[in-house]
Amino acid sequence: MTQIHPTAVVESGARLGENVFVGPFCLVGPNVELADGVRLESHVVVTGFTRIGPRTRIFPFASVGHQPQDLKYAGEESRLEIGADNVIREAVTINPGTRNGGMLTRIGDGCLFMANSHVAHDCLIGNHVILANSVPLAGHITVGDHAFVGGLAAVHQFVRIGAHAMIGGMSGVEQDVIPYGLVIGNRAHLQGLNIVGLKRRGFTHDQIHTLRRAYRSLFAQEGTLAERLADVAQMFADSPQVMDIVAFMQADSQRSVCMPRLDRAA
Structure with a gap:
């Protein structure tokens, strides 16, 4: 049974599914859709052309769907979709x-956005992504499945973060982060592979070993990056994980790829 607290405001036109809970002092706008089992704890604002998927839970003082913080925004009826x-x-x-x-x-499914984090306009977030406390994502950022962004890290607009990547806390990320990569620092550099995350998610020893071999080849100091990328694509063509990295690095992007420091490249 859907429950709406007497102090909440659900505007005419809003669509609520089964077993939705709208807690004290919440505001739900007229163009909002809350799917089955959505829970707004209290003091939550959901507005704009926003759809929130089943069983998503939103805690106090979250602001979801208000107009972007973009000076070029002119009131267009843009959308927000949360899985x-x-x-x-x-x-x-x-x-x-x-x-x-x-x-x-x-935003995909099964994500966790910790307190005070921010997802700006036109971001595309995958499944099971975690933003730790006070992480701001600027506009036009793409984040792959199972990526983790540590507390107080900041990500520049148009950056791509690959699947299973990890961003260390307090890092400033200005460049694309390869899938399975680990970056740290201000400004962030590629530290290696996210080995802990790979093990936690059930990647096998052989898969991790293959990724390590490919990483060493890709970021060695001999030859150009384009040459090394072509060599890795040929040598590891039977590894889906390595080919994820190759495809990521070959794709069009407005940012360069985050690289290791020279003293760590090998």
């Missing part, structure tokens, strides 16, 4: 898209 089973903690802000970015901000 199933997400947890959005206290004071998180998530903005919809803009005309310059495809009109959509999209």
